[in-house]
Amino acid sequence: MNRPASTLDASKISTPAFVIEETLLRHNLGVLKHVKDETGAKMFQALKTWATWELFPVCREYLDGTEVSSLNEARLGFEEFNKEVHIYAPAYKDEEFDDILKYCSTIIFNSFDQWRKFKPRVLASGKKVECGLRINPEYTAGHSGLWDPCAPGSRLGVRISEFKSALKADPKALEGISGLHFHVFWDKNFADLKKAIAAIEKKFGAYIPNTEWINFGGGQMITNDDYDVEGLIGLINAFQKKYDVKVHLEPGAAIVKNAGTLVSSVLDVVERDDVPYKIAILDMSFNAHTPDFLLSRDLDMPVRGATIVRNEKKLKKGSCAYRLGGGTCVTGDVLSHFHVFKEPLKPGDRIVMEDGIQYNMVHCTMFNGVQHPSVVLWNDLPTGQAGGKPTTIRTFSYNDYRSRMG
Numbered sequence: 381m382n383r384p385a386s387t388l389d390a391s392k393i394s395t396p397a398f399v400i401e402e403t404l405l406r407h408n409l410g411v412l413k414h415v416k417d418e419t420g421a422k423m424f425q426a427l428k429t430w431a432t433w434e435l436f437p438v439c440r441e442y443l444d445g446t447e448v449s450s451l452n453e454a455r456l457g458f459e460e461f462n463k464e465v466h467i468y469a470p471a472y473k474d475e476e477f478d479d480i481l482k483y484c485s486t487i488i489f490n491s492f493d494q495w496r497k498f499k500p501r502v503l504a505s506g507k508k509v510e511c512g513l514r515i516n517p518e519y520t521a522g523h524s525g526l527w528d529p530c531a532p533g534s535r536l537g538v539r540i541s542e543f544k545s546a547l548k549a550d551p552k553a554l555e556g557i558s559g560l561h562f563h564v565f566w567d568k569n570f571a572d573l574k575k576a577i578a579a580i581e582k583k584f585g586a587y588i589p590n591t592e593w594i595n596f597g598g599g600q601m602i603t604n605d606d607y608d609v610e611g612l613i614g615l616i617n618a619f620q621k622k623y624d625v626k627v628h629l630e631p632g633a634a635i636v637k638n639a640g641t642l643v644s645s646v647l648d649v650v651e652r653d654d655v656p657y658k659i660a661i662l663d664m665s666f667n668a669h670t671p672d673f674l675l676s677r678d679l680d681m682p683v684r685g686a687t688i689v690r691n692e693k694k695l696k697k698g699s700c701a702y703r704l705g706g707g708t709c710v711t712g713d714v715l716s717h718f719h720v721f722k723e724p725l726k727p728g729d730r731i732v733m734e735d736g737i738q739y740n741m742v743h744c745t746m747f748n749g750v751q752h753p754s755v756v757l758w759n760d761l762p763t764g765q766a767g768g769k770p771t772t773i774r775t776f777s778y779n780d781y782r783s784r785m786g
C-alpha cells in the first residue's frame with residue numbers, strides 16, 4: 381500500500397493547530413486492517429496515544445475497539461468508539477471499579493494482588509467480562525529507563541519469578557484469567573518484536589497454551605513505510621497456530637504517525653552573536669504541547685522543509701540554521717537540536733512539525749496560559765482537484781484555561 385502524499389497547505393491553517401489528514405489516517409488504518417484481515421488478530425486503538433473522538437467513527441471502520449488506561453478513557457471508548465473496551469492500569473481504585481466493569485469488556489490486572497482483590501467483584505457483577513494479567517518478561521529493547529517498561533524496578537507487569545511463586549502458593553491463581561498482556565517498547569520495528577517474542581516464549585511459553593488470547597501491546601511502527609508487515613502477519617499466524625490463542629495488538633503511534641502535524645507560526649526571530657544559529661520563537665510551546673520531546677532530548681522533531689542538525693559545531697556560518705523556541709517564559713522551552721531551512725524564517729512563516737499528533741494532544745497543558753492548539757481535520761478536495769481544505773473540530777478559549785484553574 382503506497383502512502384499518499386500530504387496535501388496540507390499550512391498557510392490555510394490558523395495556528396497553533398493539531399492537523400489530522402483524513403486520507404493519511406485512513407492509509408494507516410488500512411495497513412492495520414490488512415494485518416487483522418490476514419491473521420484474525422484483534423486490533424485496538426490505544427487512547428493514551430491519541431484520542432480525538434470526533435474521528436472515532438473513521439477508526440471504528442477498521443479496528444475492533446479501544447485500549448484504555450483509566451476510567452475517563454474507558455468511558456470515552458465506550459461512549460464514542462462503541463466497540464470493545466480493553467483496559468489495563470497499574471492499579472484500580474475501589475470506588476471506580478463498578479464503572480470500570482460497566483464500560484470495559486476486558487480488564488487486565490498488573491499483579492496477582494490486584495486480580496485477587498477485584499476477582500470477587502468481577503464474578504459478582506454477572507457481566508461477561510474477560511480478565512487478563514500483564515506480564516513483565518524483563519526484556520529490554522534498549523530504551524532509557526524513563527521509557528522502558530521492563531527496566532529494573534519497573535512497577536509494570538508480573539515477572540516470571542512472581543508468576544511462579546503465585547502459582548506455587550495457589551495452583552488456582554490463574555483461574556478466571558483468559559489472557560496475558562505485555563507491552564515492552566515503543567517506536568520499534570518487526571525485528572525487535574521477533575526478539576521480544578522469543579524472550580517471552582522462553583520465559584512464559586509454558587503458560588500461553590492455557591490462555592485464550594495474548595496481547596502484544598503497542599510500540600510497533602506497523603504503518604511505517606519500511607515496516608515488514610508481511611513478516612508480522614507470518615509471525616502472528618504462526619504464534620496463534622502454535623499456542624491456539626488469538627493475538628491482540630494495541631497500536632497507538634502507528635495510527636497517527638505521518639497522518640498529522642502540529643502547525644505553528646513564527647512570531648519573532650532572535651539573533652545572538654555567541655551562537656551560530658538564530659532562534660525562532662513560535663506561537664506554541666514545547667513544554668506545554670510536546671512534553672515528550674523535551675523529556676527525551678534524543679528524539680528528533682522533524683519539521684517540513686528543514687534538515688535536522690544535532691551538533692552545534694556542524695552548523696555552517698551563514699546557513700539558515702534555527703533553534704526553535706516556544707512562547708513560554710521557561711528557559712528550557714526550546715528544542716535541543718537545530719533545524720536548517722532553505723530560506724531565512726520571518727514572522728508569520730508556518731512551522732509544520734511532522735510527527736505532531738502522537739502523545740502531544742493527550743499530554744498538552746495550558747501551562748503559562750499558552751493558547752492550546754486547536755484541532756483541525758484536513759480533507760483532500762474531490763478527485764481530480766488538487767489540494768484540500770481544513771475543518772476546525774475544536775478551538776480552545778480563555779474559559780478552557782480558567783476552568784482548569786479552579
Ligand SMILES: Cc1ncc(COP(=O)(O)O)c(C=O)c1O
Nearest residue numbers: 426429563566598599631632633
Ligand atoms: C499498555 C500499552 N499499550 C499500548 C501502548 C501504545 O504504544 P504505542 O503508542 O507506542 O503504539 C502503550 C504506550 O505506552 C502502552 O503502555
